[in-house]
Amino acid sequence: MTLLDVAGLTIRTGGRDLVSGVSFSVEPGGRLGLIGESGSGKSLTALAVLGLLPPGMTASGAVVLDAPGAGRTDVLGAGERRLNRVRGRAVSAVFQEPLTALDPLMRVGRQVAEPLRRRRGLRGRALRAAVLAALEEVRLADPERVARAYPHEISGGQRQRVAIAMALACDPALLVADEPTTALDVTVQADVLALLDGLVAGRGMALLFISHDLAVVARVTERVVVLRDGRAVESGSVGEVVRAPRHPYTQDLVASARHLDRALDWRTP
């Protein structure tokens, strides 16, 4: 059984193809990396998987989500009601910018409570306990204080942890992480990456991990798809792609990653 099957995904706006014929699939509990430079169509692909393409864009091809308990959903053809049942449970997401991912006017605790209340039907004390547990699970020190804080009162790394807690609140079968560490300080990056890695493994969740950074993708995923100008130019296991890149673009990516590694004398595990 395949959890997510993307076949020939093409995203078009104003007569221009932003993504052309991209195909990949993710098994339950599997991990796939989507890598490519800025503007290569990674985020649009992620949004298509969530059925959240911006208005004015049309998608063709197929995006099928088949999560246990949520049924088989043709994301591109489904209506908003159907998608709202799938989102959160079958698939959820963490985005790049932790600053803007939280509502500035709402206390953090209330934002984390929202999906828990709606999906798990929790109220009152049980809801409050679940919020604190969710914040603890993403290893936020002093969850009580964080729950009471407004987003601008906590750091970028803390905000991203909160965003992860919200994405995991409904126990999705698949987590889409679109450059979740790109906007963070390097030291915080490693922590958040390790946290994400651990949580996904612990829950047996599948992961679609998006990054422009080969080293980061190599750390958390098993397989990668390399995107360039909206096309998948190469795909395979991380080992294969790093050891023997076939497409010139991938060779560049690997070479520059190795170059950086050597320059820093810093080896990826």
Place this chain on the structure above:
Amino acid sequence: MTAPLIGEAEAAAPPARRRVPRSVTLLTGCVLAGLVVAVAVVSLFWLPYAPDDTSGDRLMPPGLPHLLGTDKLGRDLLTQLMIGARVALEAGAGSVLIGGVAGLAGGLVAGFATRWMDDALSAFLDILIAFPTVLLAMLVTAARDASLGSAIIAIGLAMSAIVARLARVLVKRVLAQDYITASRTSGTSWPRIVVTHVLPNIWPTLSVNLALQFGLAVLAEASLSYLGLGTPPPNASWGRMLQEAQASVFIAPAGVIAPGVLLVVLVVGVNLIADGVRDVADPTRRRTR
């Protein structure tokens, strides 16, 4: 309809450790606007003279028995001022209610519209805004009667287009935020997103604009009354008092000063309240206090 949102957001939040800091702005605004409200409330129960009592001498200076003097017809100025307070508040509140509700509704629809629908709605709003309020007031007056109610409807309709255009931009800006996408990612329905994210986030800016519109509505009612399209005599509006008294401003300055001062007090008071409420509603501003 929209005002309780701030209250709701505050009430539903986890218990606060520190209380909302007292806002000096808010307090000052309440005192100023409260003064006018108090005068209006008193006018409902007691007036020094009947509104149409012209038994006084013309253009009397402040003193006794006419505390603020009389106008050129011998009517008591204090009496007119007190009635004017009620008329001003009704004009402001009524117009803002109509303009706010209709404008917010229109702005939400336009804010969610995309492509040609969005273009069409924007053009429609621009045309409405360009439509002169006086012409609108004449149409409403022709359809109903020359009254405060007609003036309020006309001012409210004109205001709704302005409010809708602002709300449309604010809604679009909020909808483009990542937290909306994040919220949709966890399966939140649109109505729920509007209530929990869109309205609270557009409200700080919108409320300040509505306060500004309140002041403009009071002034607009004054102009319409002057043209015979608003409150009919003997009920006074401050604007008509101002315009009637301007010819005799050097002989009887009280006729201009009294309504002028109260007009400023009301408009400034309402604007301060809006500023203060925004400070309380917006946590990022609250901290800098």
